[in-house]
Amino acid sequence: MTTDQENDDRAFKRDLLASLPNLRAFAVSLTGRHDKADDLVQDTIMKAWANQKSFTAGTNMRAWLFTILRNEFYSQMRKRGREVQDSDGLFSERFSVHPEQYGRLDLQDFRKALDTLPDDQREAIILVGAAGFAYEEAATICGCAVGTIKSRVSRARTRLQEILGVSGEGDFGPDPGDAAITARAFGS
Amino acid sequence: MSEDETRNKEKMNTPQSSNFRPGAMLPNASISRKLREFYDAVQEEGIPDRFLDLLERLEEAEKSAESANAK
Numbered sequence: 001m002t003t004d005q006e007n008d009d010r011a012f013k014r015d016l017l018a019s020l021p022n023l024r025a026f027a028v029s030l031t032g033r034h035d036k037a038d039d040l041v042q043d044t045i046m047k048a049w050a051n052q053k054s055f056t057a058g059t060n061m062r063a064w065l066f067t068i069l070r071n072e073f074y075s076q077m078r079k080r081g082r083e084v085q086d087s088d089g090l091f092s093e094r095f096s097v098h099p100e101q102y103g104r105l106d107l108q109d110f111r112k113a114l115d116t117l118p119d120d121q122r123e124a125i126i127l128v129g130a131a132g133f134a135y136e137e138a139a140t141i142c143g144c145a146v147g148t149i150k151s152r153v154s155r156a157r158t159r160l161q162e163i164l165g166v167s168g169e170g171d172f173g174p175d176p177g178d179a180a181i182t183a184r185a186f187g188s
Numbered sequence: 189m190s191e192d193e194t195r196n197k198e199k200m201n202t203p204q205s206s207n208f209r210p211g212a213m214l215p216n217a218s219i220s221r222k223l224r225e226f227y228d229a230v231q232e233e234g235i236p237d238r239f240l241d242l243l244e245r246l247e248e249a250e251k252s253a254e255s256a257n258a259k
Contacts, residue, residue, distance in 0.1 A: 013243060020239060025230035042242060049246045107229060110222045129220050130227035160219050 008057055015061040016048060022131060023065050029126045030073050032115050040076070044069040063133065066141045070123065113163040117156050124152035125160075 023044065027037035047068050048055070055064055114122060120142075127138040128149065135153075139146045 013247070017235065017243070020235045021231040021233070024233075024235075025227045028230045029227065038236060038238065041239065045239060045242055046246070049243075107222070107226050110226050114223075114226070125223065126227065129223045157219055164219070164222075 009052075011057065012052055012055065012061075016045070016065070019062045019065050020045075022062065023069060026066060026126060026131055027069060027073075029114065029130075030070070030119070030123060032111075040069060040073055043072050043076075047072060060137070063137050063141055066127070066131070066133075070141060109164070113160055116163060117159060121152045121156035121159065124149050125156035128153050129157075 020041070024037060024041050027040045027044075028034060031037045031040060044065060048065055051068075055061065117125070123142065124138060127133045127141060128135060133141065135146050135149050139149045142149065
């Protein structure tokens with residue numbers, strides 16, 4: 001074993017570790033559950049480790065890991081025979097969030113709203129809006145065109161706005177008292 | 189004052205238009221903020237021990253495989 005090899009291995013492990021919190025957050029967003037997410041991350045680590053040689057040192061390790069995790073997620077879903085594409089919104093209806101939850105949003109509500117999105121839209125808005133990837137990187141990870149990612153992000157955003165009852169106004173979460181006053185003031 | 193009223197009306201009628209501003213990424217502050225909050229909450233949990241253990245085991249397995257090959 002050469003010293004270069006040892007250095008590469010150390011760098012690989014270091015970068016893998018550094019990417020884990022972000023990768024895990026992505027897994028939680030995909031699966032909706034911590035226990036399943038951690039199983040998925042574990043499978044991803046093992047796959048990544050086994051395919052170390054196919055990773056080009058100096059390239060984007062995070063995008064590489066996300067791609068592995070995403071592929072793993074969908075192949076596991078397929079094996080279990082679950083319908084993954086739901087652009088028609090059937091899944092969304094079953095898990096719809098009720099308007100009573102409008103107003104002050106806590107993360108639980110947001111989580112529920114996120115779960116109502118079709119998988120393709122959810123992953124797109126997570127990758128671009130939270131994980132910090134550019135549209136181009138997200139397109140590579142998802143294996144689709146940049147334009148597809150953009151339209152998924154846009155549809156996801158619109159849907160979340162509808163579910164959560166937020167619009168351009170009131171973005172900064174007025175407390176319910178203020179909201180009532182505002183409603184009265186503009187009600188007549 | 190009538191100018192203020194006009195502005196208020198404009199404000200009320202145009203909240204949606206900001207969603208379609210070309211080139212703007214996630215213009216809705218609330219949605220993108222909540223998204224990051226949700227995501228960061230998981231990130232801040234750090235790395236569970238099971239993954240650190242796993243990496244250690246993988247490394248050891250690799251080392252012992254290498255020394256076995258070297259013999």
